[in-house]
Amino acid sequence: MELKKTDSGSWSPYIAGGLSGLVIIVSVLWTGQFFGASTSFVRSAGMLGKAFEPERVKQLEYFIRYLPQFDWQLMFVIGIFVGSLIAAVWSGSFKWQGVPDMWAERFGTSPVKRGIVAFIGGIIAMFGARLADGCPSGHGLSGMIQLAVSGLIAMVFFFVGGIIMTRIIYSGGKK
């Protein structure tokens, strides 16, 4: 087992995770909003689609169910970007990087190769998340917190799928 590199400015995941749990409690108490993220991609896709093909978007049932407009959750997802940016710049851990270290070690440093796989992965992941009716935020955090059976099932299969895929693409490579 290799030694973990010391990373100054990082917080224990137990502390940061526990504090996130408190943020969820306050959010539900004040605004009634549980965490979620994947619906925002539907609304954003609808908004982008409206710019190109407004008639098509108007017809699609799914965009009637999830209207292409800003809501709490979409602002929440944007907020995650802003909050992370603040934390990263403030603690000096901001790093402009297009190929993750672990990826580069196994597949090389080509940002094009990484970009193509990330793009395809994003399509599959979001299709799956919408099919499952949630992602690790909606099903994982919010569902599990409420002891929902749907959250537990989805969470188990998120990890099963993820473990299968990483087994496939990282098999036979150096550790």
Place this chain on the structure above:
Amino acid sequence: MNMLIMGLLTGMLFGFLLQKARVVRYDKQIGALRFQDMTIVKFMFSAIIVGMVGIHFLDLFGLVQLLYKPVVLGENITGGLLFGLGWGLLGYCPGTQGGALGEGRWDALWGILGMLVGAGLYAETYPFLMKNILNWGNFGYLTIPQLIGVNRWIVIIIFVAGVLALFRWFEKKGL
């Protein structure tokens, strides 16, 4: 309007904590799927146990409104698996990849684009899916305590104890 600001602020807090615990990175996400680094699991389960105790406690006094998703096996299982496979390729989640971009990991942009395409694709195929696999195995709104027929606090106590045991094991193994 107020809800939009609350969404942004809540997201910023969550994004700050995600970045501080380093859980938004590809190496951490894939590290968990390859059983090399359990940081994201520690973060997630810490948030879940704190949120679980808090939300159910507030619910005793009718201060919060629970809002979880129904069990639909066809959706939860196939969607969960698909999400996992995509996640294994991308190494980011819908909620956290904005945070990855926030700390400069710009390959997350490809994931975001892919997810927008995936959401649009889902909206296009939704009517077809609705007729076929969606709704298969619909058991409605179901919680774990309802499923096994015990008081929810028993489930919560066992869950929290199990998570703490898991954390102890992680620390012992240096994961």
